[in-house]
Amino acid sequence: MNRTVEIVGVxxxxxxxxxxxxSYKELIFEAALRAYADAGIDPRRDVQGFVTAAEDYHEGxxxxxxxxxxxxxxxxxxxxxxxxxxxxxxxxxYMQIASGLMDVVVVEAHSKASNIVSLPHIVAFAEDPTFExxxxxxxxxxxxxxxxxxxxLGRITEEQCAxxxxxxxxxxxxxxxxxxxxxxxxxxxxxSPPLASPLTSxxxxxxxxxALVFVLADTExxxxxxxxxxxxxxxxxxxxxxxxxxxxxxxxxxxxKAAQMAYRIAGVQTPGQEIDFAEVDDSFxxxxxxxxxxxxxxxxxxxxxxxxxxxxxxxxxxxxNVSGGALGEGSLLxxxxxxxxxxxVLQLRGQAGARQLPGVTTGLAxxxxxxxxAVGVAAVLSA
Amino acid sequence: xxxxxxxxxxxxxxxxxxxxxxxxxxxxxxxxxxxxxxCEMSIDQIEAVVMGTGPDAFDxxxxxxxxxxxxxxxxxxxxxxxxxxxxxxxFSAAQGWYHVASGLFDTCLVVCEEKMSxxxxxxxxxxxxxxxxxxxxxxxxNLLWIFALEMNAYMQRYGLxxxDIAxxxxxxxxxxxxxxxxxxxxxxxxxxxILDSEVLAWPVQxxxxxxxxxxxxxxxxxxxxxxxxxxxQPVWIEGVGWNLDSAYWTNRDLSYPTYVEEAARMAYRMAxxxxxxxxxxxxEPYDPFDYKELHHLEGxxxxxxxxxxxxxALGITQRNGDLPVCPSGGLLGVGNPIAAxxxxxxxxxFWQLRGEAGARQVPGNPRRGVAQxxxxxxxxxxxxxxxx
Amino acid sequence: xxxxxxxxxxxxxEKDFEAGQVLVETWKGKAEYAWDTGIAxxxxxxxxxRGRLVGRRCHSCRRILFPPRMFxxxxxxxxxxWVTLAQTGTVNTYSLVHxxxxxxxxxxxxxxxxxxxxxxxxxxxxxxxxxEVAPEKVKMGMRVQAVWKxxxxxxxxxxxxxxxxxxx
Numbered sequence: 034m035n036r037t038v039e040i041v042g043v044x045x046x047x048x049x050x051x052x053x054x055x056s057y058k059e060l061i062f063e064a065a066l067r068a069y070a071d072a073g074i075d076p077r078r079d080v081q082g083f084v085t086a087a088e089d090y091h092e093g094x095x096x097x098x099x100x101x102x103x104x105x106x107x108x109x110x111x112x113x114x115x116x117x118x119x120x121x122x123x124x125x126x127y128m129q130i131a132s133g134l135m136d137v138v139v140v141e142a143h144s145k146a147s148n149i150v151s152l153p154h155i156v157a158f159a160e161d162p163t164f165e166x167x168x169x170x171x172x173x174x175x176x177x178x179x180x181x182x183x184x185x186l187g188r189i190t191e192e193q194c195a196x197x198x199x200x201x202x203x204x205x206x207x208x209x210x211x212x213x214x215x216x217x218x219x220x221x222x223x224x225s226p227p228l229a230s231p232l233t234s235x236x237x238x239x240x241x242x243x244a245l246v247f248v249l250a251d252t253e254x255x256x257x258x259x260x261x262x263x264x265x266x267x268x269x270x271x272x273x274x275x276x277x278x279x280x281x282x283x284x285x286x287x288x289x290k291a292a293q294m295a296y297r298i299a300g301v302q303t304p305g306q307e308i309d310f311a312e313v314d315d316s317f318x319x320x321x322x323x324x325x326x327x328x329x330x331x332x333x334x335x336x337x338x339x340x341x342x343x344x345x346x347x348x349x350x351x352x353x354n355v356s357g358g359a360l361g362e363g364s365l366l367x368x369x370x371x372x373x374x375x376x377x378v379l380q381l382r383g384q385a386g387a388r389q390l391p392g393v394t395t396g397l398a399x400x401x402x403x404x405x406x407a408v409g410v411a412a413v414l415s416a
Numbered sequence: 417x418x419x420x421x422x423x424x425x426x427x428x429x430x431x432x433x434x435x436x437x438x439x440x441x442x443x444x445x446x447x448x449x450x451x452x453x454x455c456e457m458s459i460d461q462i463e464a465v466v467m468g469t470g471p472d473a474f475d476x477x478x479x480x481x482x483x484x485x486x487x488x489x490x491x492x493x494x495x496x497x498x499x500x501x502x503x504x505x506x507f508s509a510a511q512g513w514y515h516v517a518s519g520l521f522d523t524c525l526v527v528c529e530e531k532m533s534x535x536x537x538x539x540x541x542x543x544x545x546x547x548x549x550x551x552x553x554x555x556x557x558n559l560l561w562i563f564a565l566e567m568n569a570y571m572q573r574y575g576l577x578x579x580d581i582a583x584x585x586x587x588x589x590x591x592x593x594x595x596x597x598x599x600x601x602x603x604x605x606x607x608x609x610i611l612d613s614e615v616l617a618w619p620v621q622x623x624x625x626x627x628x629x630x631x632x633x634x635x636x637x638x639x640x641x642x643x644x645x646x647x648x649q650p651v652w653i654e655g656v657g658w659n660l661d662s663a664y665w666t667n668r669d670l671s672y673p674t675y676v677e678e679a680a681r682m683a684y685r686m687a688x689x690x691x692x693x694x695x696x697x698x699x700e701p702y703d704p705f706d707y708k709e710l711h712h713l714e715g716x717x718x719x720x721x722x723x724x725x726x727x728x729a730l731g732i733t734q735r736n737g738d739l740p741v742c743p744s745g746g747l748l749g750v751g752n753p754i755a756a757x758x759x760x761x762x763x764x765x766f767w768q769l770r771g772e773a774g775a776r777q778v779p780g781n782p783r784r785g786v787a788q789x790x791x792x793x794x795x796x797x798x799x800x801x802x803x804x
Numbered sequence: 805x806x807x808x809x810x811x812x813x814x815x816x817x818e819k820d821f822e823a824g825q826v827l828v829e830t831w832k833g834k835a836e837y838a839w840d841t842g843i844a845x846x847x848x849x850x851x852x853x854r855g856r857l858v859g860r861r862c863h864s865c866r867r868i869l870f871p872p873r874m875f876x877x878x879x880x881x882x883x884x885x886w887v888t889l890a891q892t893g894t895v896n897t898y899s900l901v902h903x904x905x906x907x908x909x910x911x912x913x914x915x916x917x918x919x920x921x922x923x924x925x926x927x928x929x930x931x932x933x934x935x936e937v938a939p940e941k942v943k944m945g946m947r948v949q950a951v952w953k954x955x956x957x958x959x960x961x962x963x964x965x966x967x968x969x970x971x972x
Contacts, residue, residue, distance in 0.1 A: 035518070035519040052840060053840050054840075054842070054843070055840065055842045055843070056839070056840055056841060056842025056843070056844065056845055056846075057839075057840075057842075058842065058844075058873065058874075058875075059842045059843060059844070059874055059875075060842075062874065062875045062882075069880075075880070076880050077878070077879070077880050088472070088478065088479055089471055089472050089473065089478075090472060090478040090479075090835060093545065093549060093835065093837035093839065094545055094546065094549060095471040095472075095473050095542050095543060095544075095545040095546045096470075096471055096499075096501040096546050096791070096792055096793075098499055098500050098501055098660070098792055098796070099501065099546065099663050099792040099793045099795060100548075100663045101660070101663075102660050102661070102662060102663065102877070103662050103663055103664070103873070103875070103877035104875060104877075106877070106880035107660065108660075108661060108662040108877040108878065109659060109660070109661050109662070109674070109675060109678060110659065110660065111657070111658045111659055111660070111679075111682065112658075112659075112660040113498050113499070113500050113507060113511075113658060113660070114498070114499045114500065115496060115497065115498060115499070116479065116480075116481050116497035116498075116499045117481075117496060117497060121496055124496070125496065125498075125511075125514075127518070128514045128515060128517075128518035128520060129514050129518075131518040131519055131520070132419055132420065132513075132514050132517035132518045132519070133418075133419045133420075133517070134419065134514060134517065134656070134686075145839075145840070147840075148837050148838055148839050148840060149836075149837055150836040150837055150838050151834045151835060151836040151837075154833065154834040154835070154836075155478055155833075155835060156478070158476075158477065158478035158833050158835070159477065159478040159479045159482065159483070161477075161483065162476060162477065162829055162831055163829050166831060167829075269494070270494045270495070270496065271492060271493065271494055271495070272482070272485050272490050272491065272492070272493065272494075272495040273491070273492065274485065274486055274491050275482050275483050275485055275486060276486065286492065290492060291494075294494065298520070402479070402482070406479065406482045408482060408495075427806070427809060428809040428810075428811070429809065429810055429811070430810070430811045430813040431810060431811065431812060431813040431815065432813075433813055433814075433815030433816075434815060434816075434817075435815065435816045435817075436813050436814060436815060436816065437814040437815075437816050437826065438813060438814060443813065446811035446813060447811065449811070450809045450810070450811050451809070453809070454808075454809045476831060476833065536830070537906050538905065538906040538907060540905045540906065540907070541905060541906065543905070544905055547931075548871075549837075549839055550839070550841060550845045550848075550849070550962075551845070551848070551871055551930070551931075551962045552931050552962070554961050554962050554963045555916070555931060555932065555933060555962060555963065557916060557931065558901075558904065558905035559905070560899075560901060560903065560905075561899060561901060561916045561931075564899030564901065564916075565897045565898065565899050565916065565917075565918055566897070568897050568898065568899055568944075569896070569897040572897070572944045596806075596807045596810045597810045599815075614902075615900075615902055616901075616902060616903050617899045617900065617901040617902065617903065618899055618900035618901075618902075618913075619899070620899070630813075631813070662877050664871065664873075664877070666871075666918045666928075666929040666930050666931050667869075667870075667927055667928050667929060668927075669927065670896075670897060670918070763806075767806040772805050772806045773805075773806060774805040774806065774807060
């Protein structure tokens with residue numbers, strides 16, 4: 034029947050607020066060297082395909098695909114760009130291997146957010162030119178609207194959102210790769226300058242630079258390689274609508290559908306019980322709560338309570354964003370999803386150092402593509 | 417292992433126009449609705465959607481594929497955008513192929529949309545930033561430079577004259593007169609018209625080039641068992657290949673597209689093609705400029721290096737010739753909405769192999785064809801082999 | 805036949821816009837970047853300011869790579885040392901360009917070329933412009949040399965070289 038797919042190598046560079054010493058190519062080269070050493074492969078000989086996730090306007094280059102191969106060892110090889118999140122690229126690699134076309138495929142994504150001088154303008158540039166852009170709102174307004182709606186429905190409270198920030202930034206202190214780990218109290222979060230109330234500045238993940246490279250292989254091939262394999266049991270991805278007026282503001286339909294697909298393929302029936310821990314998008318604090326419910330990891334309406342009760346802390350029954358999430362590591366633009374998956378891989382391999390969760394065998398990584406989209410990708414990984 | 421068989425079961429497209437009134441979303445919808453109609457399927461039967469579209473700078477929307485999603489029938493569905501510059505149109509069919517071949521989906525809709533006209537004052541402006549940000553952009557290069565540099569290298573290597581190349585523009589524009597969607601079809605165009613046209617960037621003249629165009633194309637893919645229920649004449653995707661060369665294009669031998677050859681080898685191997693010139697009956701190589709058809713025919717190993725012009729002069733690549741090339745009329749004749757143009761070639765092969773190409777029909781019951789696209793900095797080859 | 809699967813898209817003409825028949829939404833985006841040059845390009849630009857061209861050598865394949873990069877893309881290994889190149893090179897291909905990117909005609913043609921630099925491995929070209937040469941005199945394989953801006957005008961940019969002119 035269909036082949037099974039493993040992650041057999043991971044490598045990354047960063048994550049830091051600025052990376053002035055390295056060009057994007059050099060940052061990616063470093064991550065690639067590490068991933069290939071981890072997997073024990075020579076990209077010129079052992080890899081049949083390469084996929085990257087990137088967007089022209091994040092790079093400042095039209096057809097950025099041009100500049101992708103060299104630093105990965107992909108020159109004169111089958112390589113393509115996905116205009117999406119790193120987990121979309123991972124799903125693409127999964128499909129290329131599952132089809133039988135390729136045995137080993139490399140996935141890459143990176144962020145040089147520090148190089149984008151007009152980043153909020155770029156984000157606004159993704160809004161509809163007729164209906165949304167003319168309002169000239171800072172795009173973070175969309176996150177504020179969503180958070181406000183959830184509060185007014187009684188689904189979350191501001192204090193619960195603050196709880197997410199406190200947890201994730203503190204978790205990040207035990208992550209040597211995290212750029213924004215710190216100790217902060219809930220009052221500080223609530224009283225930090227408002228961005229788009231009720232959203233405050235500490236509730237929004239700051240950006241970071243970094244690069245991640247994953248090596249995927251079919252199970253047979255994985256046996257012959259050095260890296261410790263982590264099974265990709267299921268992947269799912271879904272797009273809600275770009276239209277602000279007709280999207281599901283409070284149900285994160287994109288997350289629900291992406292997870293449904295991933296669970297179906299993975300054979301997961303009761304995620305709340307079968308998923309030991311999760312790395313889910315927390316680009317805004319309320320997103321972690323919204324996503325946990327939409328992903329079926331927490332009963333509807335309970336994510337906020339569970340957070341304040343410590344159920345999603347590292348010591349709790351369902352640790353969430355032990356890496357620090359985007360709030361603690363930094364948001365890595367198109368690479369954010371891969372940074373979520375990275376933590377899942379490290380935990381399943383027992384390589385998470387001071388953050389190691391005991392006895393975990395199945396984790397979920399979930400990415401949201403960021404403002405102004407309603408797009409998500411989920412991956413169920415198992416040891 | 418045996419790979420799952422995947423077929424094209426339906427195709428639709430918009431007219432290719434200079435400047436469409438329709439938004440990019442509406443163009444995507446037009447092509448998609450025609451494609452679905454053509455195989456009597458509903459959007460609910462589509463399990464995944466692939467979008468191919470060129471630089472966001474044309475439409476003026478960042479993360480453009482998300483904005484286009486509703487028009488492409490992607491609401492609530494798994495939706496993904498592949499992007500390899502000009503190679504995208506043909507690559508998107510390969511990407512759709514791996515969606516279905518993976519076993520995750522039984523059906524997949526592939527949509528390619530391009531609305532270049534919004535970029536003002538001229539869509540060519542979107543190409544100003546394709547060059548290296550550090551060491552090339554400060555020189556102020558524009559898109560024509562790289563084509564002209566490559567065309568000159570090709571001509572000089574084989575001692576070609578403009579006439580040897582311009583004959584391709586004549587063939588394709590005449591072929592396109594029979595294409596209902598074409599923008600530039602001209603039954604009466606002559607070699608003299610091409611050679612007399614304004615010199616833009618020697619050796620490139622105005623009629624050597626396909627201009628800015630708006631348009632969209634969509635095809636429906638289905639797995640073996642499903643394909644046979646949808647249509648009595650599925651056209652199988654027998655081979656897919658793609659290859660991306662180094663970004664350092666100035667280190668490259670521009671007279672030969674090695675990456676097209678590598679992509680072709682990958683696709684031919686999968687399709688079991690050992691003698692392409694004999695086993696392929698129709699070729700739709702990417703022809704944004706006339707010399708590119710020749711360059712690519714050689715990269716596809718259909719003619720020896722430097723010999724494609726001669727074959728063209730002998731009439732071999734005419735519609736009634738031994739190996740019809742661009743019977744659609746190609747980009748030079750139908751138009752060049754970047755990603756849509758490549759998928760137009762896949763759609764053409766679909767119609768040709770089913771005998772539905774009307775006035776453009778290649779005679780003799782062709783059974784196998786190859787579509788190819790190209791892009792980035794003279795850097796990517798994307799190839800799909802189709803057969804019945 | 806496939807004709808029925810072609811949607812009758814509405815093509816607009818210049819006169820539709822002139823007659824005010826078409827509603828147009830305009831937007832001028834703000835896309836500003838400050839790219840980290842990193843090690844390879846950082847040094848390359850520094851050396852340009854000093855009036856020099858540098859490449860990198862890969863010890864594995866022995867190629868001298870130009871433009872310089874910290875990795876060899878064929879061997880996939882870090883490159884090992886800086887190599888100063890000559891100021892002369894060979895024209896691998898060129899064009900005579902009569903139009904700007906927005907299709908406005910130029911009074912004098914620009915002559916972009918790919919120039920393979922002496923001192924780098926074969927075929928290691930860069931994009932630049934030719935100058936001090938009549939367009940009709942440009943030839944493939946022509947030998948050229950760099951013409952620099954005066955030292956005080958150099959900024960650490962590829963334009964510190966004004967153009968390449970024929971040798972002799």
